[in-house]
Amino acid sequence: MSAYPTSPVERTARDEPITEAIVWAVAEAKDVDPLDIDVPLYDSIDPDALERILDSDSFEGRIGFSVAGCDVVVYDDRRVVVSEAPDTGTEPSAPPVPGE
Template identity: 45%
Template sequence: MASSTTADGSVVRTAERGQMTMAVVTAVADAKGVSPKELDAKLHDVVDPDGLEAIFGTGDTSSPSAARLVLSMADCEVVVYDNEQVIVTPPVESTEDEDGSAPTGSEFRHD
């Protein structure tokens, strides 16, 4: 599986045919800076691994489509594309004040 890291710390990984679940787990672990075995979160707690493989792990990129799955695992945003690509964005460091409120001028991401 090929992998790279972007300037913002996101991990981009391309899955081999039938290895989408492994690509997701490995990319999340890379984004968190741990081995896959050290992850507290389990993929099966957020998505059905068999369903993920059935839809995204077929290796069929011959027909263009815009299918993607967005999920959260281990505090990371995970986006799985039908072209066998996985992009994992690690959590942003907390910038909350002591009382739990966000400081003035912060930007929040809303999808």
């Protein structure tokens, strides 16, 4: 991983579970096969809780977390934006969002 993150990967979970969209976006950001991601998603966030939050009619906004060396932001419209976290030795921040 370089000191500078690659361009963010954006994916929207329309006909797939949000967790599947996250895994595929992380794999694309890291340029690896989804089966080769070295950290399980559930080590970073509770997938069932995330799905319940997104299915809630009252949720508006975004949820951010890190997994497998990537910063992940999930929006209320089920859009996922993933970028490799910069290798700075500090806590990760939310990736830049295309169009914002």
